[in-house]
Amino acid sequence: xxxxxxxxxxxxxxxxxxxxxxxxxxxxxxxxxxxxxxxxxxxxxxxxxxxxxxxxxxxxxxxxxxxxxxxxxxxxxxxxxxxxxxxxxxxxxxxxxxxxxxxxxxxxxxxxxxxxxxxxxxxxxxxxxxxxxxxxxxxxxxxxxxxxxxxxxxxxxxxxxxxxxxxxxxxxxxxxxxxxxxxxxxxxxxxxxxxxxxxxxxxxxxxxxxxxxxxxxxxxxxxxxxxxxxxxxxxxxxxxxxxxxxxxxxxxxxxxxxxxxxxxxxxxxxxxxxxxxxxxxxxxxxxxxxxxxxxxxxxxxxxxxxxxxxxxxxxxxxxxxxxxxxxxxxxxxxxxxxxxxxxxxxxxxxxxxxxxxxxxxxxxxxxxxxxxxxxxxxxxxxxxxxxxxxxxxxxxxxxxxxxxxxxxxxxxxxxxxxxxxxxxxxxxxxxxxxxxxxxxxxxxxxxxxxxxxxxxxxxxxxxxxxxxxxxxxxxxxxxxxxxxxxxxxxxxxxxxxxxxxxxxxxxxxxxxxx
Numbered sequence: 278x279x280x281x282x283x284x285x286x287x288x289x290x291x292x293x294x295x296x297x298x299x300x301x302x303x304x305x306x307x308x309x310x311x312x313x314x315x316x317x318x319x320x321x322x323x324x325x326x327x328x329x330x331x332x333x334x335x336x337x338x339x340x341x342x343x344x345x346x347x348x349x350x351x352x353x354x355x356x357x358x359x360x361x362x363x364x365x366x367x368x369x370x371x372x373x374x375x376x377x378x379x380x381x382x383x384x385x386x387x388x389x390x391x392x393x394x395x396x397x398x399x400x401x402x403x404x405x406x407x408x409x410x411x412x413x414x415x416x417x418x419x420x421x422x423x424x425x426x427x428x429x430x431x432x433x434x435x436x437x438x439x440x441x442x443x444x445x446x447x448x449x450x451x452x453x454x455x456x457x458x459x460x461x462x463x464x465x466x467x468x469x470x471x472x473x474x475x476x477x478x479x480x481x482x483x484x485x486x487x488x489x490x491x492x493x494x495x496x497x498x499x500x501x502x503x504x505x506x507x508x509x510x511x512x513x514x515x516x517x518x519x520x521x522x523x524x525x526x527x528x529x530x531x532x533x534x535x536x537x538x539x540x541x542x543x544x545x546x547x548x549x550x551x552x553x554x555x556x557x558x559x560x561x562x563x564x565x566x567x568x569x570x571x572x573x574x575x576x577x578x579x580x581x582x583x584x585x586x587x588x589x590x591x592x593x594x595x596x597x598x599x600x601x602x603x604x605x606x607x608x609x610x611x612x613x614x615x616x617x618x619x620x621x622x623x624x625x626x627x628x629x630x631x632x633x634x635x636x637x638x639x640x641x642x643x644x645x646x647x648x649x650x651x652x653x654x655x656x657x658x659x660x661x662x663x664x665x666x667x668x669x670x671x672x673x674x675x676x677x678x679x680x681x682x683x684x685x686x687x688x689x690x691x692x693x694x695x696x697x698x699x700x701x702x703x704x705x706x707x708x709x710x711x712x713x714x715x716x717x718x719x720x721x722x723x724x725x726x727x728x729x730x731x732x733x734x735x736x737x738x739x740x741x742x743x744x745x746x747x748x749x750x751x752x753x754x755x756x757x758x759x760x761x762x763x764x765x766x767x768x769x770x771x772x773x774x775x776x777x778x779x780x781x782x783x784x785x786x787x788x789x790x791x
Contacts, residue, residue: 328595339584345577351469492706604727701759
C-alpha cells in the first residue's frame with residue numbers, strides 16, 4: 278500500500294497543477310468583483326477562499342482516484358456483464374447499477390435538499406429508478422447497435438410532450454435533475470462501463486457506441502421528476518436560501534468547515550459503499566483480479582473518497598454562500614444586467630473545475646486516438662457553458678419560461694445529430710450531463726438564486742434551470758466541433774486526391790527526391 282502511494286506522488290503533482298489551473302481563474306474573478314463592484318463581508322470571503330483551497334486539493338485527489346479505481350472497475354464490470362451473453366443478467370444488472378450509483382450521487386442530494394414540496398427520499402428514489410431504466414436501454418442500444426440519434430428524438434419528444442401537463446413551477450427543477458444525476462460519482466463508472474462493453478464487440482462502430490450512456494441516463498430523471506410534478510404541488514413548499522456565515526475569527530472559520538466534514542464523510546462513504554460492494558461481488562464470482570490490481574484499485578478508492586469529501590465540503594460550505602450573496606449584490610446594482618457577462622465569465626472557467634469533465638476529456642482523447650484532443654473538448658465545453666450561463670442570467674432578469682430556451686436548444690442539437698459524425702453526437706450528449714456537476718449546483722445555482730431574489734423574481738421558476746441550461750449548450754458546442762472536424766477531414770481528402778495524379782507522372786527517383 279505504501280509503495281502504491283509513493284508511486285502516485287508524481288501523478289499527484291500533475292493533478293495538483295491541473296486543479297490549480299481550473300480553480301484559480303474562478304477565485305481571481307470573484308476576488309476582482311469583491312474588491313470592485315460587488316463588496317462582500319469578510320466572513321463570506323474567508324469561507325470562499327478556504328473552500329477554494331479544499332476544492333483544489335479535492336479535485337487533485339479525485340481525478341487521480343477516478344483513474345485508478347472507478348474507471349478500471351467500470352470497464353471490468355461492463356465486460357463481465359456483456360460476456361455473460363444473458364439478456365436477463367444484462368437487464369437486471371444494468372438497472373441495479375444505475376439505481377445504486379444514482380443514489381450515491383452527491384449532486385442529487387444537494388438538489389433534493391433545495392426542491393420544495395417533494396420529500397427528499399421520494400425524489401431521490403424516483404430519479405434513481407429513472408436512471409436504472411435508461412441505463413438498461415443504453416446498454417441494449419450498445420449491444421444491438423441501435424443508432425443514438427433516433428432514440429434521442431423519441432425520448433426528448435416524450436419529455437417535452439409531458440412537460441405541457443406539468444405545473445410551471447416544476448419544469449426547471451425537472452430539467453435540473455437530469456444534469457445533477459450525472460456527476461462525479463456516476464460519470465466515471467458509467468463511461469467506463471461503456472468502454473468495457475465496447476471492448477467485447479469487434480465491429481468498427483464499437484468505439485463510437487461506447488459513448489452515449491450518460492446522455493440516455495440524463496433523460497430518465499427528467500421523465501421521472503416530470504411525473505412527480507403531476508403528483509406533487511410545488512406551491513405546497515417554500516424555497517429555503519442558504520445560510521450566510523458570520524464568523525469572528527479563524528477558529529470559528531475552521532469550526533464552520535469542521536462541522537460540515539462529518540456530514541460529507543458519511544455521505545461519500547454511503548455513496549461509495551454500494552459500488553464497492555457490487556464490484557466485490559463481481560470480483561468473487563467472475564473477475565478474479567490479481568492482488569496487485571486490487572491494491573491499486575483500493576488506493577484509488579481511498580483517493581476518490583478523500584477527494585470527494587474535500588471537494589463537497591469546500592463547494593457547499595465555502596462556495597454556496599459566496600455564490601448566493603454575490604448574485605444578490607450584483608443584481609442589486611443600478612446596472613443589474615452586469616450579471617449576464619459576469620455569469621458567462623464564471624461559467625467559462627467553472628466547467629474546468631468539474632471533476633467528471635477530466636474523466637470525459639481523457640476518455641474522449643483515448644478512444645479517438647487523439648483525433649479529438651482534450652484541449653479542444655475543454656474549449657468547446659467552456660464556450661458552451663459560458664453561453665448557457667448568459668442565457669440563464671437573462672432568464673433570471675426577465676422571467677422568461679425555460680421552455681423558450683430548452684425546446685429550440687434541443688431541437689438544434691438533435692437536428693445537428695443527423696449531420697455530424699455519430700461519435701460526436703454521442704460525446705456531445707454525454708458532455709451535457711458531465712458539464713452540469715457539483716460546481717454548477719454549489720456556486721452557479723446559488724448565484725442565480727441570489728440574483729433572482731434581488732430583482733424580486735420567482736426563485737423556483739426563474740432561478741432553477743441553471744443546471745438544465747448548462748446541460749443543454751454543450752450538446753450544440755461539441756457537435757459544431759464535430760462539423761468543423763468533418764469539414765477539415767473532407768478538405769484534407771480533397772487535397773490528397775488532387776495531389777495523387779501529380780505523383781503518377783513521376784518516376785521512383787523523382788518521388789524519392791521529393
